[in-house]
Amino acid sequence: MSINQKFIRNFSIIAHIDHGKSTLADRILELTETVEKREMKEQFLDTMDLERERGITIKLNAIQVRYRAEDGNDYTFHLIDTPGHVDFSYEVSRSLAACEGALLVVDASQGIEAQTLANVYLALDNNLEIVPVINKIDLPSAMPNKIKEDIENIIGLPTDHAPLISAKRGLNIKEVLEAVVKYIPAPTGDENAPLKALIFDSYYDAYRGVIVFIRVIEGKLSVGDKIRMMNTKTEYEVLECGVRTPREVKKDELGCGEVGWLTASIKNIKDVQVGDTITNAQRPASEPLKGYRKMNPMVYCGIYPVDNDKYGELRDAIEKLQLNDAALVFEPETSQALGFGFRCGFLGLLHMDVVQERLEREYNLDIITTAPSVIYHVYLHDGTKLILENPSKFPSPQEIDRIEEPFVTVEIMTPSDYVGPLMELCQNKRGIYKELNYIDETRMILIYEMPLSEIIYDFFDRLKSSSKGYASFDYELSGYKESKLVKMDILLNGEVVDALASIVHRDQAYHRGHKMTVKLKTVIPRQQFEVPIQAAISGKVIARTNVKAVRKDVLSKCYGGDISRKKKLLEKQKEGKRRMKAIGSVEVPQEAFMALLSTDDE
Amino acid sequence: MKPKSLYLHIPFCVHLCHYCDFTKVFYNEKWAKKYLEVLIYELQSYKIDKCKTIFIGGGTPSSLTYDQLEYLLSHLNKYLDKDYEFSIEVNPETLDFDKISLFKKYGINRVSIGVQTFNETVLKKLGRYHTNKDVKNVVNWLNKVGITNYSFDLIYGLEGTSKDDVKHDLDMALSYNVKHLSLYSLIIEPNTKFFISKVEALNDDELRTIYDFIINYLYDHGFIHYEVSNFAIDEEHFSKHNLTYWQNKEYYGIGLGASGYINGIRYQNTKSLNEYFNYNFVVHKETIDLKNKEFEYIMLNLRTIYGINFEQYNLLFNKNFKDYYKEEINQLKKLNLIEINENSLKVTSHNLYILDSIITEFIKKL
Structure with missing residues (x-):
């Protein structure tokens, strides 16, 4: 039986990382006794270990909660979790589209940050009712009144009814639930119209195929219905549907306004695109819901097994990850230095990090990742346009007419004290100044247009160090522009290592070449012979260092009792060697391939 | 024996x-x-x-x-x-x-x-x-x-x-x-x-x-x-x-903290004087299997001027040293780190100071 829409509330929680989103979600589940206390693991919504560890939410989740309000009525809440990072902003926007409202959680001592704003704007774009919630009021440094003022001034949201809470201590959580009932509107879809359900998440289950998370916007969905994905144009029959409480509960149908899941023996996650509309194949809606967008990777890198024999295992692992991650793309590639591997595309740097870590942790693979690259548009003299994301595949400079690279608009929110150093940073990163605005008397928003490749290269850390950690940033693709770019090769012991090639701006080439060779010198251990490291452009060496030959590597004393100790030492050395990649006769550790990223630019 | x-x-x-x-x-x-x-x-x-x-x-x-x-x-x-x-x-x-x-x-x-x-x-x-x-x-x-x-x-x-x-x-x-x-x-x-x-x-x-x-x-x-x-x-x-x-032969080890190697077993005595006075001597024993024995054999013999004797090695481990480590030998020879003749292979005098890196070249295959 469907629930009366009047008593349904669908909402998300928006917050900056560490402002307490997951903790609040936990408290809500606890208070509504959806999850019993003894079953509570801290932060119930974050199910992957990686999420829990990093304090970020990667996969979305939707949970049904029952709440008896002070007005005496029983309400059904659907709490829809959203990922908290810019890489996943499209997924955020789709899960927001499944809601009528959002709780905006702001840390009472930290205030509003750039990412919070980005998500607030996403919520406003989706016409959501936003209820501000001031969290961590128990902290000595809490300034709830100042924060409320900020929210009113910066976002223009009234804060009269904003609950002041401490999610950690469970303080005033009931006020939050009452605010949800009072201020967030009930769904108002037409239950007799043809089915329109929004897909906002999915994951792959080995036994049942893809499990699709949906919000029924109009009409209803029943087991046995023939359904059609309106954008991917695929059809399936619904085998099961239901809700999460967070335990899975099967139902015969999902009514108008409800949030739940369905299975339909879907084998390919690519058929289930976030943002797509599900309709009834027999009685289809005339047009899909607005806002669908195919997600395109912005950042690419090579992923190789350290041990070439593990190529098959790596492929299996990436394929499995892809079952759950429609945004991850990959294709086989070959490197002279690294052998067989894959070029993988990601939504952004965090997405890339997460995939790498899961390959290492969940699949126990030793992998080498090459420095990430953006997608370049290379125009040749003969008019051909090449789209390249692997620096080593660049044609020779003589053939190239011009190169375009992707630019992004970067919004940096910072206390005004750090504007100077941050502008200098952006300038060094080839940024084009756009705007500088005061948010309030102490904080500013700095807007630059900047090559995406510069953001990949060490931007985040330097932003933090230039602002003592106070600045936050967000970026959005703004388009392609011509740049004076050249390919920089790295030679080890006289041989070009294709996996170390990078695309750099001509004016920065000498500087980068120098930094890169110096950095490599520190990560490549001494070998049994001297190893020259060179950076070169079009065959011309622009920087050079040497790794000196190892001079001492022996346990000088070795008698009876010492044997086991010496053995342990050698076992360790042997293990270290196993993790290195032999390039020609030079042994190179994994970090070397990421060296480009971590060179400290002065 | x-x-x-x-x-x-x-x-x-x-x-x-x-x-x-x-x-x-x-x-x-x-x-x-x-x-x-x-x-x-x-x-x-x-x-x-x-x-x-x-x-x-x-x-x-x-x-x-x-x-x-x-x-x-x-x-x-x-x-x-x-x-x-x-x-x-x-x-x-x-x-x-x-x-x-x-x-x-x-x-x-x-x-x-x-x-x-x-x-x-x-x-x-x-x-x-x-x-x-x-x-x-x-x-x-x-x-x-x-x-x-x-x-x-x-x-x-x-x-x-x-x-x-x-x-x-x-x-x-x-x-x-x-x-x-x-x-x-x-x-x-x-x-x-x-x-x-x-x-x-x-x-x-x-x-x-x-x-x-x-x-x-x-x-x-x-x-x-x-x-x-x-x-x-x-x-x-x-x-x-x-x-x-250094030639990986067996020996008795007696006394506090001593270690010995008898009948294919390496053992370690207690380092606690009290334990020793209570006649609790051996605290750890390890049977050295063939793979470990080869590890130790290479690690130890390369310390000496005698190096690795091919005949002895081949007999002990039932494989041909020169064939098994062909690539490693060639590379090390190219760098003048080892000397090799018909019967044996040894590390050159001065390069004994980087012996561990040389040993690792061999044992990484084990």
């Missing part, structure tokens, strides 16, 4: 050296007496045949009193095979003519003297309490009783020292007509006084310069560099006992 080598550990020391991380306890007459009784008990619990080599190490074996030494030595005589090597480690300040006469009486024919350096300022820094005069006396007494096979242990590489200090030490040692020299680079080990007081050793490049000098200088004076840190005037004077270890 039963082991033909026997090691006995005497853990007592009168002073603790600032760099030492071996098993040791302060000398105490009552404990020493008790210790020797338990030691002899442990010794007799093994059914030991006659041995080709016996080595009494420490600690400081010479810190025992005359009577204690006599008690110990009188129990060892019967284990000596004909044509044996019987060594003892000594510190110069703990000896007198009577103790040395005792050595002679009970068949000790090789004495390893902990000289460390002839620079008395550095000696103090190392936490050593003897003087150059003590060394001179010991050498005179040894010559007097007719023990001519004596070796000096020298240490180099303390911060603030240089090649010239090492040259001085070598010149002094040569003036005493030593037949054998051990030269160790200082390693700052955890749990030593040096480690705690943040004393440092010279860096690897400086140490290597000194090592290269030592090899060349001693070569010029007729010494054979027969192991990473060991030199002798001829093959006769190589330490046969220590070669047991």
Whole structure:
């Protein structure tokens, strides 16, 4: 039986990382006794270990909660979790589209940050009712009144009814639930119209195929219905549907306004695109819901097994990850230095990090990742346009007419004290100044247009160090522009290592070449012979260092009792060697391939 | 076949050296007496045949009193095979003519003297309490009783020292007509006084310069560099006992913290004196399987001038060394790190200083 829409509330929680989103979600589940206390693991919504560890939410989740309000009525809440990072902003926007409202959680001592704003704007774009919630009021440094003022001034949201809470201590959580009932509107879809359900998440289950998370916007969905994905144009029959409480509960149908899941023996996650509309194949809606967008990777890198024999295992692992991650793309590639591997595309740097870590942790693979690259548009003299994301595949400079690279608009929110150093940073990163605005008397928003490749290269850390950690940033693709770019090769012991090639701006080439060779010198251990490291452009060496030959590597004393100790030492050395990649006769550790990223630019 | 080598550990020391991380306890007459009784008990619990080599190490074996030494030595005589090597480690300040006469009486024919350096300022820094005069006396007494096979242990590489200090030490040692020299680079080990007081050793490049000098200088004076840190005037004077270890042969290890290798099993004795006094000797045993044996065989044999003997290796491990390690051998040969002939492969003299990196090339395949 469907629930009366009047008593349904669908909402998300928006917050900056560490402002307490997951903790609040936990408290809500606890208070509504959806999850019993003894079953509570801290932060119930974050199910992957990686999420829990990093304090970020990667996969979305939707949970049904029952709440008896002070007005005496029983309400059904659907709490829809959203990922908290810019890489996943499209997924955020789709899960927001499944809601009528959002709780905006702001840390009472930290205030509003750039990412919070980005998500607030996403919520406003989706016409959501936003209820501000001031969290961590128990902290000595809490300034709830100042924060409320900020929210009113910066976002223009009234804060009269904003609950002041401490999610950690469970303080005033009931006020939050009452605010949800009072201020967030009930769904108002037409239950007799043809089915329109929004897909906002999915994951792959080995036994049942893809499990699709949906919000029924109009009409209803029943087991046995023939359904059609309106954008991917695929059809399936619904085998099961239901809700999460967070335990899975099967139902015969999902009514108008409800949030739940369905299975339909879907084998390919690519058929289930976030943002797509599900309709009834027999009685289809005339047009899909607005806002669908195919997600395109912005950042690419090579992923190789350290041990070439593990190529098959790596492929299996990436394929499995892809079952759950429609945004991850990959294709086989070959490197002279690294052998067989894959070029993988990601939504952004965090997405890339997460995939790498899961390959290492969940699949126990030793992998080498090459420095990430953006997608370049290379125009040749003969008019051909090449789209390249692997620096080593660049044609020779003589053939190239011009190169375009992707630019992004970067919004940096910072206390005004750090504007100077941050502008200098952006300038060094080839940024084009756009705007500088005061948010309030102490904080500013700095807007630059900047090559995406510069953001990949060490931007985040330097932003933090230039602002003592106070600045936050967000970026959005703004388009392609011509740049004076050249390919920089790295030679080890006289041989070009294709996996170390990078695309750099001509004016920065000498500087980068120098930094890169110096950095490599520190990560490549001494070998049994001297190893020259060179950076070169079009065959011309622009920087050079040497790794000196190892001079001492022996346990000088070795008698009876010492044997086991010496053995342990050698076992360790042997293990270290196993993790290195032999390039020609030079042994190179994994970090070397990421060296480009971590060179400290002065 | 039963082991033909026997090691006995005497853990007592009168002073603790600032760099030492071996098993040791302060000398105490009552404990020493008790210790020797338990030691002899442990010794007799093994059914030991006659041995080709016996080595009494420490600690400081010479810190025992005359009577204690006599008690110990009188129990060892019967284990000596004909044509044996019987060594003892000594510190110069703990000896007198009577103790040395005792050595002679009970068949000790090789004495390893902990000289460390002839620079008395550095000696103090190392936490050593003897003087150059003590060394001179010991050498005179040894010559007097007719023990001519004596070796000096020298240490180099303390911060603030240089090649010239090492040259001085070598010149002094040569003036005493030593037949054998051990030269160790200082390693700052955890749990030593040096480690705690943040004393440092010279860096690897400086140490290597000194090592290269030592090899060349001693070569010029007729010494054979027969192991990473060991030199002798001829093959006769190589330490046969220590070669047991380096050629991966089996041996008995008796005493506190000692380790042994019998019948394919390596074992480790307790380092706790209380446990030892309760007759709980062995705390750890490991059967060495073929793969581990090969690891150890390569790791140890490459330390010596004999290197790896192909015939012996092929027989022991049922594979052909030269074929199995073909690529590694070619690469190492190209870099002049090894010498190879029909029968054997060895690391070239100076490159013994990067031995671990060479060993790793081989054992990474195991």
